[in-house]
Amino acid sequence: MYFSGTVTLLLLFNLILTGLLLFLYYKEGNSFAYESVEFISYKVRFGWLVRAIHYWSAVLLILSIAFHMFSMFFLRAYRKPREITWFTGALLLLLAVWFSYSGSVLPWNSKSLFMAQSSTEILKAAPLIGNTLADYLIGGNVITGQNLSFIYKVHILILPALFSFILYIHFSSIKRNGLFNPEIEYNSGDECKKKLPIYPNFSIRAFLLLIIVTDLLFILAVFSPVEIGIKADDMITAPQGTMPGWYFLFVLQLSKIIHLFAAEVNGKQIGITICICIGMVWFLAPLWDRISNKSKISTFQKYFGISVIILIFCLTIIACVADY
């Protein structure tokens, strides 16, 4: 449990490394993006591997940040004095999703274009902020070859800068308050107040984790490489089974269910509004969870957390199964 943050860091390290390598060969723009990805995949030695590791690192990074956040939520690690750590962690999850979303457009193939377009449509349905959000995400209302360059610059410059800044605050806050350890936090016995020495205990465990994470990425990359598809062209029909990014599937499924029961309402708008509201309640946990203290756990906090996880998990599974 305590190593979920370390796994996240290792995945981030993998992402940065493979991202820098891809940066050597990737060319932005309508006429070059697809060709350069094709070049990376077929011509550059181990290009397909680096690309697949970059992709799988991004997928696992979002999952591991989410897991890290869920575990910290149930451990109530967001309580005083760790509110800043919690808020910055939640922001990092949002940024990771934004990273993944912008990165999914860059290969500029038909599937990525339509996938990003359907993700954007879901976001645009958000009341009041939808269109403005789309402007910042894709630099316009629709994704075209022209704003591919905008999305690329956001992906390699703006997002890394923002991510690093928030990560710095996250770590500063951890450094100030110490790593969250429930054994120390919830047990007053002196025998529990042991700290794990950084060297050699923590370092060796972290190194073993690095080997496991890297091997897992290699296995995923070799057995499930990323396809190239056909070049993006909005004049051709979308490939069958095009769906938004997997991290948006639960929103899409919720919208479908709402639409199923009330055909006359805008399912997409209500779906995204519900998700934003639940997200806000989750995000603001340090402010409303005043009841729980070291010995007492808030019932609302517990059931709210379990419900959110079940909701996201089930809706995502249904969306995946329904596609088949």
Next chain:
Amino acid sequence: MSESNMDSGKKTRRDFLNYIFSVGLFGWLGSVLYPLYSFVSSSKLKIDDISYINLGVNNEMEINSSKLFKINKKPAILIKTKDGELKALSAVCTHLQCTVQFNKEENALRCPCHFGKYDLSGKNVSGPPPNPLTQYEVFVKNDIILVRK
């Protein structure tokens, strides 16, 4: 026991395990670093080195139709014949470098500049063209049409 082994210079079980793990670790490092090195050292390659061109989904291309595309910066033409066979030819007329067109009615390629005519294998049939059109290898993989440069 172990002290006496160490004194006598004998290898212990710990030494053996250390040896095995060290070899494993170096093997692992090599398998990670070699792809990285190879990736970076591919910088001499140029984007033009891609050996084939992706021309879209085979099923979406109509029978008896054509599609112009570029190969090595020059126009080329992909034709799907009445029998569903795919042909990829240079679209540059061998006479005066005009771009040829597919004529459905004649089931042939026509150069609009001086009325040169080629059959679907690229052979110059009539008119001024002195040579046949270059033919490219075309194949379908996972329903995607690919033309080798």
